[in-house]
Amino acid sequence: MAPLDGIRVIELGQLIAGPYCGQLLSDFGAEVVKVEPPEVGDAMRQWGRPDRSGDPVWWDVIARGKKSVTLDLRRPEGQAVLRDLVAESDVLVENFRPGTMERWGLGYDALAAINPRLIMARVSGYGQDGPYAGRAGFASVCEAAGGLRHISGYPDRAPIRIGLSLGDTMAGVNAAMGVLLALQDRHRTGRGQVVDSAIYEAVLGLTESLVAEYDAGGHVRERNGSSLPGIAPSNAYPARDGKDVVIGANQDSVFRRLCEAMDRPELADDPRYATHRARGENQAELDDLIADWTRTVDAAEIVERMAAGGVPVGLAYTAEDMLADQHFAARRSIVHVEDPKRGRTLAMQNVFPRLSRSPGAVRGLGPALGEHTDTILAETLGYDAARREALRADGVT
Incomplete structure (x- = not known):
């Protein structure tokens, strides 16, 4: 029943x-x-x-x-x-x-x-x-x-x-x-x-803490495009074949795995990116750096690398993509x-x-x-x- x-x-x-x-x-x-x-x-x-x-x-x-x-x-x-x-x-x-x-x-x-x-x-x-x-x-x-x-x-x-x-x-x-x-x-x-x-x-x-942020600190949350202010890296990045790949790696350990998947392990220890707050303060620069890399790789390879390395990743799916995806099919x-x-x-x-x-x-x-x-x-x-x-x-x- x-x-x-x-x-x-x-x-x-x-x-x-x-x-x-x-x-x-x-x-x-x-x-x-x-x-x-x-x-x-x-x-x-x-x-x-x-x-x-x-x-x-x-x-x-x-x-x-x-x-x-x-x-x-x-x-x-x-x-x-x-x-x-x-x-x-x-x-x-x-x-x-x-x-x-x-x-x-x-x-x-x-x-x-x-x-x-x-x-x-x-x-x-x-x-x-x-x-x-x-x-x-x-x-x-x-x-x-x-x-x-x-x-x-x-x-x-x-x-x-x-x-x-x-x-x-x-x-x-x-x-x-x-x-x-x-x-x-x-x-x-x-x-x-x-x-x-x-x-x-x-x-x-x-709206999460939007009201409390204003009440407690006078902060008015504003439009920030495809990312959230201070949360980095977490954005949509362009792949070589024209597709958009969404990567979320704002946690310290996950960011380190992202750097390894990009063959840039040294970035995880760079003072500009080594902590959550540092990445947030250098968000635009970090997003540009990641986008420079994703533009050299096809979307499918980016997804494969990130998924194998334990980095949250996904394509910006259309209905056509969903109908063709094996995971959607397996779970009905x-x-x-x-x-x-x-x-x-x-x-x-x-x-x-x-x-x-x-x-x-x-x-x-x-x-x-x-x-x-x-x-x-x-x-x-x-x-x-x-x-x-x-x-x-x-x-x-």
Whole structure:
């Protein structure tokens, strides 16, 4: 059995943060009932780059293993169906702007009156309270508020973003962790609670000692390109064949092994580089020295030398590199999921972390819009055929 077998999750909202929480819970066995607006569905069905026939594939990843139910939550009839679902569920995940659920009569107090054991994970840009709670909060602006953007990029240009919605994903991770903690608390108390996951706080939580450094010493961490100030050598270096090789050798013993792999053992005893602090003070000079060497060697040879010498090393991988790598294959870090729609398999990241006794699994690609509506209404809620047909005819489902 997967760890969350027997747990039913209702997933509301769209795009990334809330649905990523649902993806994680589904990966580990929860029955995730994805509630989407009739006809249009979740916007994620249209997001991301397409396959060779023009159909986007992101939906198949973020909605993997879920069941799709269509329901118009803006109408009283749809809200009544959701209340019936809440009575039969353990968790509700939503990422609407704060106050939306309350306007629909679906706030936590109202739902907990139906099911006191309900855990409600609420994902938003700035949290459920505070002066900014009502603001729209996509990952881009919340990454800025949480401090990530200011330190991302190079000092001579504007802040950059990485090529992922990191804030959304981390808010989803925090929401999923909060659900697991709340389930543990429910084992003791028998009662549910609210999990409040804000995107800007999810990013803030990643910023290590950034706030403490300013508070204690007045230090403002700035953009430093592809390295961290005072941490050397730890950077991306150009190889002779045009590839980038990332080397991390900032610990004293590891730096000595790097020097030996470069056939420059004397550098380990050079006063400019012999200690962690000295290397940090001479970081630019040391990076130039290492880059001068890497430019004379192909990337594969650099990796082989460093790995054999016990130096952390890796190429800046693309998806193509990952699919060709023997280690990824041996650990099944990427899984190939049957894809009837395309008549082949679809590759995607596997389920992490790995559990030795009750592992998670990818249980199928994202469902068709409304694929499970009739089943959920009939088997889970016990609606008869006449009621189901009335909801369809009225546009509620």
